[in-house]
Amino acid sequence: MTARGYRFWIGAAIVLSAACVAAAVVKNEYYFYAAYVVIQFVVLATAWNILGGYAGYVNFGSSAFFGVGAYIAVMLIKWLNLPLGLQIIAAAAVGGTLGFGVGLLTLRLRGIFFSIATVAITIILETAVINWRFVGGATGIQILRPPVMEPFESYTKMLFVCMVLLAIIAVAIARHIETSWIGRGLRAIRDNEEAAECTGVPTLKLKLAACAISGALMSAAGAPLAMYQSFVEPASAFNLTYSVSALAMPIIGGTSHWLGPVLGALLLGSVQQIVTVTVSSELNVLVVGVLLVVFVVAAPQGLVGLFTKVKDKVKGN
Numbered sequence: 001m002t003a004r005g006y007r008f009w010i011g012a013a014i015v016l017s018a019a020c021v022a023a024a025v026v027k028n029e030y031y032f033y034a035a036y037v038v039i040q041f042v043v044l045a046t047a048w049n050i051l052g053g054y055a056g057y058v059n060f061g062s063s064a065f066f067g068v069g070a071y072i073a074v075m076l077i078k079w080l081n082l083p084l085g086l087q088i089i090a091a092a093a094v095g096g097t098l099g100f101g102v103g104l105l106t107l108r109l110r111g112i113f114f115s116i117a118t119v120a121i122t123i124i125l126e127t128a129v130i131n132w133r134f135v136g137g138a139t140g141i142q143i144l145r146p147p148v149m150e151p152f153e154s155y156t157k158m159l160f161v162c163m164v165l166l167a168i169i170a171v172a173i174a175r176h177i178e179t180s181w182i183g184r185g186l187r188a189i190r191d192n193e194e195a196a197e198c199t200g201v202p203t204l205k206l207k208l209a210a211c212a213i214s215g216a217l218m219s220a221a222g223a224p225l226a227m228y229q230s231f232v233e234p235a236s237a238f239n240l241t242y243s244v245s246a247l248a249m250p251i252i253g254g255t256s257h258w259l260g261p262v263l264g265a266l267l268l269g270s271v272q273q274i275v276t277v278t279v280s281s282e283l284n285v286l287v288v289g290v291l292l293v294v295f296v297v298a299a300p301q302g303l304v305g306l307f308t309k310v311k312d313k314v315k316g317n
Helices: 003-025 029-052 062-079 084-106 112-130 155-179 181-191 193-198 203-222 225-229 240-253 259-278 281-298 302-316
Strands: none
Touching: 003 029, 003 155, 029 062, 029 155, 029 203, 029 240, 029 259, 062 084, 062 112, 062 203, 062 225, 062 240, 084 112, 084 155, 084 203, 112 240, 155 181, 155 203, 155 225, 155 259, 181 193, 181 203, 193 203, 240 259, 240 281, 240 302, 259 281, 259 302
């Protein structure tokens, strides 16, 4: 393992330890309630960037995978009453399989046609769930939580730490892909797919792998939603706001580096939570749109690109 690898895992251990300490020390539940949403978007943005940022395939179907993860958890709670950890693993497995299947159907499309197809997947899956009475159908379903696990004193704190752990896993996977031959192949596809094919890059296999990994992480992020809200309905689980935010956050942070989606999610997610509390939750989409326009115009490479440009200027002077 390289020095950067050691630094990454040391930083990850510090973040996870800080989350556990905060859960034990901080008493105000709302901080964890809001932080859960922000960290959830770190997972979604990181997962989106594996296909949308590295490979250049703009995916509007994040809400489809997120909703599938939530309803897989609902099904397992109602059917087998499985614990949260197994719900997340099952959701990731189903999301990865779904991502692979969706990739087979859509990845031969390019540009706007691929994006439209991913929106259609969300509508199809939401319609299927609306007509699935076992999981509540259109009216949704109420979840009865089992007793919270030790050493946590509330579900909000437990789910917050769980989501931090998921975020660390998602970022570690994205970082490994970026620095491996898979990442180099995906970047070649993004730059010029025809040229990549001519030089022997297995473009379809790499795109399918990216789609499966991205789908697995998005569904894993959606699995704790049932425990988090105690109530799940199709309109909220498959909300297109998840797709818009998952796309905007990597663009704001920078799609070329694994750190970009993390920075974008922390910035935009925190701003959304502040706006929700101080003004109105209805302004969330407006906030996303304004920040997206500002960064596309002023910093097209995102926060990471802006930082790199400033650092290069300082070194030049």
